[in-house]
Amino acid sequence: MTNLLYINASPRGEVSAANQASLIFTNALTDSVKVDRLDLFEAQLPEVTLEITAAKMKFAMGLDLDDEEARQWSAITNLVSQFLEADSYLFAIPMWNFSIPYKLKQYIDLITHPGLTFTSDENGPKGLASGPATLIYSRGGDYSPKDGKPDPFDFQSPYMNAWTRLVGLNPVSEVLVQRTMAGPDALTETLDAQRSKLITLANGLG
Ligand SMILES: Cc1cc2nc3c(=O)[nH]c(=O)nc-3n(C[C@H](O)[C@H](O)[C@H](O)COP(=O)(O)O)c2cc1C
Secondary structure, three states, rough: OOOEEEEEEOOOOOOOOHHHHHHHHHHHOOEEEEEEEEEOOOOOOEEEEEHHHHHHHHHHHHOOOOOOHHHHHHHHHHHHHHHHHOOOEEEEOEOOOOOOOHHHHHHHHOOOOOOEEEEEEEEEEEEEEOEEEEEEEEEOOOOOOEEOOOOOOOOOOHHHHHHHHHOOOOOOOEEEEEEOOHHHHHHHHHHHHHHHHHHHHOOOOO
16 A cells, blocks of 8 residues: 555635645545545645744754744644645646745745755755655646746746755656646647556556
């Protein structure tokens, strides 16, 4: 049995294009893959407070936390444990204003700490997580690379690539679900175009 952590960054439930693509992926999984779904817009994610930022610094420097810092830091370590326990990852990520939804950024800010999800030495950062990740990007428009060059308005893919590399996820596969606002036919077309890639990626998890 392996564990897949499915992180959903769309608040739009079943109508979400990213989640419709995710459903193609999860429907193709074998019984050996257990899915743990985290809906970021429904989860009660903690705020990054004074105490959490203080705890982050103290933790990194090996200093003792006070009682309130320790209490708030335990919410962080619970989220980090859930993240590290996964063997593979599926992210459903809408494009919001050229980038990722704020709840996904909040989650990343909550779980990304030296000594917990990455470490670093003279060779640079090294991730403490591992396993393959599928990143599904849903976008109203088309931000495909043109002439081999990345679209200058696409801050979703470069950011998620940098962050997944920092925490150690590998390999990272990106699935583009685009032109989702060009009407129902365009949505069906983009989902159909990505169907076999999604199924192949899901089958690869065993
Ligand atoms: C707050 C917000 C900002 C958006 N910004 C963009 C954008 O910058 N570029 C774009 O192509 N689509 C943008 N869209 C459209 C979404 O990317 C598109 O509807 C996508 O399919 C949403 O994903 P979902 O259906 O999985 O929730 C935005 C939508 C919302 C709600």
